[in-house]
Amino acid sequence: MISLEQQKAPNPEDFPPDLEGLRMTKQRREVLAVILAERDHPTANDVFSRAQTRMPSISLATVYNCLEALVSHRLVRQVNFERESSRYCPNLADHCHFQDEASGKIHDVNFKKGVKLEDILELPQGTEISHLEISLKGNFGK
């Protein structure tokens, strides 16, 4: 089984024909490979231009289709900062995003161990969270 957490750039051909119930086409493989290759939170347009270098015929609409398919099958996460264009992230672990205002770069930020949202937020009984997004901006340290 291919781990999505591997560090080196994968070949699109290495993905099995079916990932998490999503049929992997040539284009979906390529889009996924692009996202895994550089974990820099590219926009749809970034993905498009990178994918084009290996697959000149791919269209932007297809990139959007593939991204939507990958996101809805939870192979990739969609990341939003305010009204900026969406970005895409292959890190499937629970985490949030920090945009450094000086560099523009986006960093993954993990939760400290054992943190549960119910401990932090005043949520009414019976609340079920289906989706959570935490976005930070500022000066990223170190």
Next chain:
Amino acid sequence: MISLEQQKAPNPEDFPPDLEGLRMTKQRREVLAVILAERDHPTANDVFSRAQTRMPSISLATVYNCLEALVSHRLVRQVNFERESSRYCPNLADHCHFQDEASGKIHDVNFKKGVKLEDILELPQGTEISHLEISLKGNFGK
């Protein structure tokens, strides 16, 4: 001094000529009054149509201008859910937003007392947060 936390709908005329360093014009008063009147997180368009009932000559561009002025002077907060249009919230206390998927309604959610982000997130030393947005979706309880 006018409290932005008051419960009844304010008259636009009640705002002083200068709020937090922002010169209050007729339109800005109206937009702010609209946002304070119903705390239902309206979009720019919602604000526009509500403002029009009392001020038929106001334009959508002006609503956008006013919202941007109010947000940048921290009289109002801008709220984003994924790629949906921005919404506006007069609650200036630290809080986050929960969109109930059944009703579409957005609820303010407070942090439990004493919660500090540094206790929750693995942020590198020296990180300074200038902006934070937490958006949740799901079934809101109670």
Next chain:
DNA sequence: AGTGTAATCTGGAATTATTCTAATTCCGGC
């Protein structure tokens, strides 16, 4: 291998929220 059917891909048009522009109007200070 050949055919039928459904899914996917493609390029371009359409949509939508938001921003820009240029002309007009307003307001506070002289």
Next chain:
DNA sequence: GCCGGAATTAGAATAATTCCAGATTACACT
């Protein structure tokens, strides 16, 4: 009351994303 800068306005422009309709591809069954 006038001046100058700020704010407002209507409409055009922009940008990200989605839609559409036709072409292509892939799988399932023979």
